[in-house]
Amino acid sequence: MSPYIRTVKTASGATAVQIVYSEKRGSKNLTHIGSAHTPEDLALLRAKAQRLVDGDQLSLDLAVDTTPAGTGTQQAPVPVTSEKAGHLIDTIQRAYRKLGFDEATDGDEVFRNLVIARLVQPGSKLDSVETLAEIGLRSASYPTINRRLPVFATTDFRDRLTHACATYAGIGPGVLVLYDVTTLYFETDEADEFRKPGFSKERRLEPQITVGLLSDASGFPLSVGAFEGNMAETRTMLPMIHTFQESFNVDDITVVADAGMFSSGNKKAIVDAGLHYILGTKFTDVPYPVAQWRKNNPGQDYMDKQIWAYADRTGRGPDGVPHSMTYYQYSWDRARRTLKGIDEQVAKAEKAVAGKIPVKRNRFVDLKAPNKQVNWSLVTGGQE
Secondary structure, eight states: OOOEEEEEEOTTSOEEEEEEEEEETTEEEEEEEEEESSHHHHHHHHHHHHHHHHTTOOOOOOSOOOOOOOOSSSSSOOOOOOOOOHHHHHHHHHHHHHTTHHHHTTTOHHHHHHHHHHHHSOOOHHHHHHHHHHHTOOOOOHHHHHHHHHHHTSHHHHHHHHHHHHHHHTOOTTEEEEEEEEEEEOSOSOOOSSOBOOOOTTOOOSOEEEEEEEEETTOOEEEEEEEETTSOGGGTHHHHHHHHHHHHTOOOEEEEEEGGGOOHHHHHHHHHTTOEEEEEOOOSSOOHHHHHHHHHSTTOOOOTTOEEEEEOTTOBOTTSOBSOEEEEEOOHHHHHHHHHHHHHHHHHHHHHHTTSSOOOSOTTEESSSSSOEEOHHHHHHHHO
16 A cells, blocks of 8 residues: 555644554554644644655656645645754754864764764664754765774774863863773674673673773763673773873872772772772671761761761871771661661561461571571661
8 A cells, every 4th residue: 555644633632643654454554743733733744744755756747836835824835845953953063062072083074973863863873874864964875984983993083082071071180080881782693702792780691792981070971991791890990990091191090989890809900000999888787887886876866978987907008098998878868768678578578477478589587497487686687
């Protein structure tokens, strides 16, 4: 069947304009063009739908102009010859120049347009051509994009972008950087030297790569790196930091990451390099300074955001600074969520002990006792 245009009334009272491409057993393959609230909007949407239906279809030229003069009415709408998302394009290009990317890439138009397409509608290289056309930008051809990709993947090109980001962020001595990683998988079963199956939080088996990101304290990205998919997350951090140091000749850096990023080797290597680190982690037992505070302040409640400091007693450096400092902070919101989770687990444990539900994974059920019972000492310890 040939595509046709249909209009449908929506629940809000608007008129939806759609192109129906095929019908099978009551199911329609269609594209929604938009919804109109006025006769003028409806005329514009119908004209747009007609252009999409006509596409590149050839017509017999009889040299007779039957097109009514555009008056802006429903019967003779003003023809729309082209569209351009001017405000959107101008905003992205202005930010692109302000970040220094235009200068860093020597005004590379192909790269700039790929960035714009990625921001407007994330998709493949081929999809970017269509995305740019939809917002009124002329894209390079698909073969040209493929030819330029090896240039964009070079270390020199990436370092220039990193330098632009660091310059914009005002990076200097004593900088605090945040680091984390993620994985990107590929829709293929074939692994290669770079795309390899590895640890995946989503439990995927497809080949993947590991991507590391350095940002400043506000979260502004400074540098991105890609690693083999089977490389441990802890092994990606030091290469990223060393590259960042060499690029900007910065020695005094403090690295902030979660416990998953810090292996014992990473800690030693960071200290040996004269850098500092801040490690965020949880403790299962009540830390010593908190226990001492509770002993000295019986019956007193913690204050939200209350902090306790504890200096490493193994020694101090030449500058008199302890080898490490540990800060413990109490958060009322985190405590509320933890206590709520404990209450839910205890309720399930009591039902499991009573035989109302099967015993699954519940740390508050003591299975070593002669009879199943709730481990109340563990519950009390968790609530403290």
